[in-house]
Amino acid sequence: MEGSGTALLERSIRIVEERMPELAHSFMQVPLSYYRDAEIAERERQLFMTQPRPVVASTEIAAADDYLVRMTMGRSILCTRDIDGKAHVFLNYCRHRGAEPAKGCGNARRHSCPYHGWAYNSKGELVAMPLPDRNATLDYSELGLVELPSEERHGFVWAILTPGLPIDVAAHLGEVDGQLAAQGLETMRYVNSLPLEPISANWKCVAEGVVESLHVPFVHRATFNVDPVSGGERFVSSAAIDMAIYDRFGPHVRYALPTFGREQLDAMRGHRDAGKPVGWQQVVSVWLLSPGVLIANDSYGLDIGLMEPGPTTDTAYFRYGWMGPHVPPEGLPTVEEMAQRAGAAVREDAPVWEGCGRGLALGGHDYALIGRNEKGVQLFHEALAAQTGYAGLRYQ
Ligand code: FES
Ligand SMILES: [Fe+2]
Numbered sequence: 539m540e541g542s543g544t545a546l547l548e549r550s551i552r553i554v555e556e557r558m559p560e561l562a563h564s565f566m567q568v569p570l571s572y573y574r575d576a577e578i579a580e581r582e583r584q585l586f587m588t589q590p591r592p593v594v595a596s597t598e599i600a601a602a603d604d605y606l607v608r609m610t611m612g613r614s615i616l617c618t619r620d621i622d623g624k625a626h627v628f629l630n631y632c633r634h635r636g637a638e639p640a641k642g643c644g645n646a647r648r649h650s651c652p653y654h655g656w657a658y659n660s661k662g663e664l665v666a667m668p669l670p671d672r673n674a675t676l677d678y679s680e681l682g683l684v685e686l687p688s689e690e691r692h693g694f695v696w697a698i699l700t701p702g703l704p705i706d707v708a709a710h711l712g713e714v715d716g717q718l719a720a721q722g723l724e725t726m727r728y729v730n731s732l733p734l735e736p737i738s739a740n741w742k743c744v745a746e747g748v749v750e751s752l753h754v755p756f757v758h759r760a761t762f763n764v765d766p767v768s769g770g771e772r773f774v775s776s777a778a779i780d781m782a783i784y785d786r787f788g789p790h791v792r793y794a795l796p797t798f799g800r801e802q803l804d805a806m807r808g809h810r811d812a813g814k815p816v817g818w819q820q821v822v823s824v825w826l827l828s829p830g831v832l833i834a835n836d837s838y839g840l841d842i843g844l845m846e847p848g849p850t851t852d853t854a855y856f857r858y859g860w861m862g863p864h865v866p867p868e869g870l871p872t873v874e875e876m877a878q879r880a881g882a883a884v885r886e887d888a889p890v891w892e893g894c895g896r897g898l899a900l901g902g903h904d905y906a907l908i909g910r911n912e913k914g915v916q917l918f919h920e921a922l923a924a925q926t927g928y929a930g931l932r933y934q
Pocket of ligand 1: 632633634635636637651652653654655656
C-alpha cells in the first residue's frame with residue numbers, strides 16, 4: 539500500500555540507491571495570473587470556508603471552561619470546552635448588536651459582552667443580560683452564539699467556517715487519516731510560536747515553500763545545521779537536499795524524505811527485511827492538507843502550520859507551532875525549544891516568501907517554473923486546481 543511505512547522505506551531506499559529523487563514527468567508552468575486573479579482567489583476562499591481545518595489544539599483548551607479566541611479568514615472564532623468536556627467552536631459575535639464577547643484565552647464560566655453585558659456560557663448559550671425585566675419576552679434559547687460544525691480528532695479541534703455544513707474529518711482526510719493516526723498527535727502537547735503572522739504574498743507562495751526542501755541550504759543553513767537528530771546526507775550535502783518521494787491523496791499532498799544516506803543503506807535494507815516499523819527516524823513525512831494545513835515530522839514531534847489567504851491576493855496569514863510528547867526523549871530539546879526553533883525557521887522563510895509575493899504580483903514574466911525535482915509543489919498546484927476548476931497549469 540502506497541501510504542504504508544514499508545512502502546515509504548522501500549521507495550526511500552530506492553532513491554538513495556539511485557541518487558535521484560522521484561521526479562515529476564515535466565516542468566510545470568504556473569501563469570502569474572494564478573496568483574493575481576480575484577476570481578480564482580474567491581474560489582480558493584470557498585475551500586477555506588467549506589472544508590474542515592484545525593482551529594485549536596485539544597491541549598490549548600484542555601480543561602472544562604477553557605477558552606481561546608482566534609482569528610481566521612477574517613473572522614473572530616471562540617473555541618471552548620464545556621463542562622461536559624465537549625469542545626465547541628463559535629462565531630465570536632454577540633447576538634445583540636454583534637460585538638465580540640470573548641477575548642484572548644483562559645478559563646471562564648461566562649463570556650460577558652463588552653458592549654452591553656450579555657453573557658454566554660461555554661456551550662454558547664445566552665445565560666444573562668443586564669435589566670432582564672426589560673427583555674422578559676425574549677427567548678434566550680434562540681439567542682446563543684452561532685456554533686460552527688466542529689470535531690475533535692488527531693489532537694485538534696477541526697471546524698468548518700460555514701454554519702450548518704456537515705463535518706466528517708476522517709472522510710475529508712481519506713487515506714491521510716490513518717497516516718496521521720500513526721503519528722499519535724492526540725497524545726501530544728501543542729506550543730505555538732507564531733500566532734498569526736501576516737505575510738505579504740499570495741498564500742500559495744507559502745504553500746509552495748513548505749513542500750520542497752531545495753531552499754533549505756540557502757535559507758535555513760544556520761537553523762537546520764544544528765538539527766539534533768538530523769542524520770543522513772540531507773542536511774550536510776546540498777546535492778542530497780531534493781531527495782524525496784511524493785504522493786497525492788485526493789486534495790492532499792505528502793512529500794517524504796529519507797533521513798539516511800548511502801552509508802546507512804545496508805542498515806535500512808535490514809530494517810526493511812526485518813519488517814520493523816518505519817517512523818520519522820527513517821523517513822520524514824510532510825503533509826500539506828487541503829486547504830493550507832501543514833503537518834510535518836520534525837525531530838521527535840511535528841511542525842503544525844496553518845496558512846490562509848489574506849483580504850487581497852497578495853496577502854496571507856501563517857500560524858505556526860510545534861507538537862510533541864509531554865515528556866521529550868532523553869537529551870533532546872523541550873517542546874518549547876522546538877517550537878521556538880520552528881518559529882525561527884519561518885522567520886527565515888517569510889522575507890523570501892514576500893519576495894516571491896512581489897515577484898508573482900508585479901513581475902513582467904509570464905509564468906513561474908516548477909522543476910521536475912519540485913514534485914511536491916506540482917502536486918500541490920494540481921490538487922488545488924482540481925478542486926477550484928482552474929485549467930491554466932501548463933507543462934513543458
Ligand atoms: S453587542 Fe453584545 S451586549 Fe450589546
Ligand atoms: Fe523553509
